Amino acid sequence: MKLFTNKFFISGFLFLLLLSIPLTLFFVSKQQEIRSRATPSTTLSFNPANVTATLNEPFTVDVNVDPGQNVVSSVKLVINYDTTKLEVTSADVTPSTSFGLTLEGPTITSGTILISLGIGFDVSRAVQSPTKVVSIKFKPIAPTGGTPSQITINATQTEILSLASGDQPGENVYMKNAAPATVTINQGDSPTTAPSPTEATSAPSPTTPAATAGENMPPTCSALNVDRETSGTAPFSMTFTANGKDTDGKITKVTFDFGDGPVQDITEAGNIGSNSVSVQVAHTYRSPGTYKVSATLTDDKNAISTVETCTQTITVTKAEDGGTGGVGPTSTPAAATETPAPTPAATDTPAPTLTLVATIPDTGSTETTIAVVGAVVLTVIGGLLLLAL
DSSP states (O other): OHHHHOHHHHHHHHHHHHHHHHHHHHHHHHHHHHHHSOOOOBEEEEESSEEEEETTOOEEEEEEEEOTTSOEEEEEEEEEOOTTTEEOOGGGEEEOTTSSEEEEEEEEETTEEEEEEEOTTOGGGOBOSOEEEEEEEEEEOSOOTTSOEEEEEOTTTOEEEEOOTTOOTTOOOBOOOOOOEEEEEEOOSGGGTTTOTGGGGGSHHHHHHHHHHHTOOOOEEEEEEESSOSEEESSEEEEEEEEEEOSSSOEEEEEEEOSSSOEEEEOSSTTBTBSEEEEEEEEEEOSOEEEEEEEEEEETTOOBOOSTTSEEEEEEEOOOTTOOTTSOGGGOSGGGGOTTOOHHHHHHSOGGGGHHHHHOOOTTHHHHHHHHHHHHHHHHHHHHHHHHO
């Protein structure tokens, strides 16, 4: 017992006890910081991943994002390509309507495409399922020979941000594992057309176009997809995606009938001008009701697809008093149906929606409570020992 009444022993024990308090708080805070960091699970991919193209005949490649466990709010996309084989202009880069704002670009510089997209202040537009980010039209300018050309995503410069509860603001959640798109460019069939002047008089060539025209098949609309549940309260905004193809021609127009009056024709973007399209359009329903939405495809010979496989039924109910409906205040402008009108959304919606990002992480609260209680207990014990001196 004399050992515990020794002032030097008690002083040393008190010193160690007080030293353990800040150390305990430090280690607990570091553990909480590690647990609250974003878990990258977002991937990017090309569609199609393998392209066989003909010299001077443009083709389109889509870049898609799969958020995994993240909730994507913005994408900064940097793509590299071979300028000796492919040619791109800024007009050939078409952003997806899934993102409300184009933050930067598109910029084309020495084999690099840069574009940044974001959802703006409308948190309801955050991407939580696989979605197209951008469509890029490439023009082949030289044959690839035996080695295909590659289109790649720059892993060090590409950045994706998330609003998920476990993610930190400003932390990149891109997994940096995108496979490149390979492009094989063929010379084309031009050498076979010149050596046949005598065959032009034998009349087989006029019969071939006539047979093709007579056998024209209409395009097929394979699916009409939506980006959320098909029911909600007014005003209710939704993005529709029509997918389809034409086996013997090119699709020149996609027509959307929203069921509430407006009909919208899309003649650009979504790979229109080729034999396979994926066209997106946004629309807002402002009155309660049940609406049948359909999409039809028109080819270069004016044949039109049927609507049986490309329909959706949208149910809109009246919003309760004080409610905001199926979309936030930013959905009120009619610009929801048009890609180039993000500015009104920024002015109509209050900035506090951004505080969602800062207040979401709450990981490790139990550990912090234990640490604080432990620090208080150690301080009390230390005070009692000090009084014992």
